[in-house]
Amino acid sequence: MTPVGGGRPAADAGGALPARASLQLHLRSRVRAGWARVRSSWALILQASVAAGLAYGIGLYVFGHEMPFFAPVAAWLALGFSLDRSVRRVAELAGGVAIGVAAGDLVVHVIGSGLWQMALVLAGSALVGRFLDRGPMLTTQAGVQAIVIVGLPQIGGGPFGRWIDAVVGGLVALAFALLTPTDPRRHPRTLAQAAVLELAAVLHLLARGLRRGSVEDVEAALLTGRASQPALDEWRDAARSAAELVRLAPAHRRHRPELDRLVDESVLLDRAMRNARVLTRRSVAAVEDEHVAPGLADAVESAAQATDDLATAIGTGHDPRPARERLRQLATALDPYVLAPDDWKSQSLVLLLRSLVVDLLEAAGAPAGDARAALPEL
Numbered sequence: 001m002t003p004v005g006g007g008r009p010a011a012d013a014g015g016a017l018p019a020r021a022s023l024q025l026h027l028r029s030r031v032r033a034g035w036a037r038v039r040s041s042w043a044l045i046l047q048a049s050v051a052a053g054l055a056y057g058i059g060l061y062v063f064g065h066e067m068p069f070f071a072p073v074a075a076w077l078a079l080g081f082s083l084d085r086s087v088r089r090v091a092e093l094a095g096g097v098a099i100g101v102a103a104g105d106l107v108v109h110v111i112g113s114g115l116w117q118m119a120l121v122l123a124g125s126a127l128v129g130r131f132l133d134r135g136p137m138l139t140t141q142a143g144v145q146a147i148v149i150v151g152l153p154q155i156g157g158g159p160f161g162r163w164i165d166a167v168v169g170g171l172v173a174l175a176f177a178l179l180t181p182t183d184p185r186r187h188p189r190t191l192a193q194a195a196v197l198e199l200a201a202v203l204h205l206l207a208r209g210l211r212r213g214s215v216e217d218v219e220a221a222l223l224t225g226r227a228s229q230p231a232l233d234e235w236r237d238a239a240r241s242a243a244e245l246v247r248l249a250p251a252h253r254r255h256r257p258e259l260d261r262l263v264d265e266s267v268l269l270d271r272a273m274r275n276a277r278v279l280t281r282r283s284v285a286a287v288e289d290e291h292v293a294p295g296l297a298d299a300v301e302s303a304a305q306a307t308d309d310l311a312t313a314i315g316t317g318h319d320p321r322p323a324r325e326r327l328r329q330l331a332t333a334l335d336p337y338v339l340a341p342d343d344w345k346s347q348s349l350v351l352l353l354r355s356l357v358v359d360l361l362e363a364a365g366a367p368a369g370d371a372r373a374a375l376p377e378l
Contacts, residue, residue, distance in 0.1 A: 036194030074169025094170025096141025104149025193315025
């Protein structure tokens with residue numbers, strides 16, 4: 001068989017698609033990824049914002065400070081929109097802010113502010129941070145806040161007003177961390193569903209292009225695949241962070257198997273997306289030469305529908321059995337000599353689709369050996 005590799009070079013793919021259409025595809029992918037991040041983070045941001053406002057109110061109305069700036073700063077830095085809201089992490093950040101503010105206030109009131117005072121307070125607060133805790137976050141925050149304190153003018157509240165505000169903010173953050181536990185699976189699930197839907201969109205576009213003989217649709221699929229890489233990267237990073245978090249958080253260790261699966265699935269889906277981009281790139285030349293077997297578009301569409309099912313299952317934490325069964329059924333039909341007899345270009349595309357389906361089967365929970373065994377022998 002003639003080796004796979006016909007068609008135009010990768011650098012030329014996308015040339016037939018207008019620049020405006022290309023930009024629109026990139027923007028759509030970016031918008032979808034952005035909304036996925038918003039959906040996964042809005043509750044965390046809302047909680048941290050309420051905590052910051054509450055800390056500011058306590059400093060203003062309870063302690064009577066004119067501008068309790070460091071109360072909301074400490075609350076926001078300790079909570080933020082991070083999934084890791086373990087008591088240890090929040091305490092590290094809040095403690096770092098309080099230490100830095102205390103060291104800065106002490107230096108300013110004893111020896112004033114200036115260049116050498118800035119260096120002195122930074123070194124002192126960092127050393128105290130290292131003495132108190134091995135975590136880097138406490139030391140980092142202590143140094144940053146000490147710099148801010150020395151650099152800002154004193155605003156009412158007495159000699160320890162700013163330190164009191166920092167302590168208030170840290171305590172409010174700790175209270176929120178204890179009273180509003182978060183599910184470490186939610187963020188990676190949301191990002192995973194968005195990333196897998198990006199792959200499904202690539203396959204749907206490719207199937208439409210193969211069926212219609214449309215180079216524009218095929219090139220749109222390729223551009224969508226390229227633009228979706230940040231979504232896949234973000235899912236992988238979020239899954240790894242969440243998996244590392246539950247190893248240190250006893251309350252969430254029951255979620256470790258699912259988070260470990262999400263990490264593995266992110267790797268497999270990244271591989272599947274790369275295979276999909278190769279398949280799409282090779283399809284451009286086949287469509288241009290009108291060498292596309294009739295059954296190939298249906299096979300790609302079946303893969304797209306199975307990927308839709310897989311996205312729903314991963315996003316909800318359910319067993320992707322429907323996707324797995326559909327992919328296994330598709331795999332049994334991927335015989336290049338049956339789907340594309342006497343058409344080496346279409347046969348090469350079927351071979352690429354076989355690799356893609358194996359990756360999807362593994363991501364859907366099939367053992368690697370079973371996924372490969374589902375394919376017809378060549």
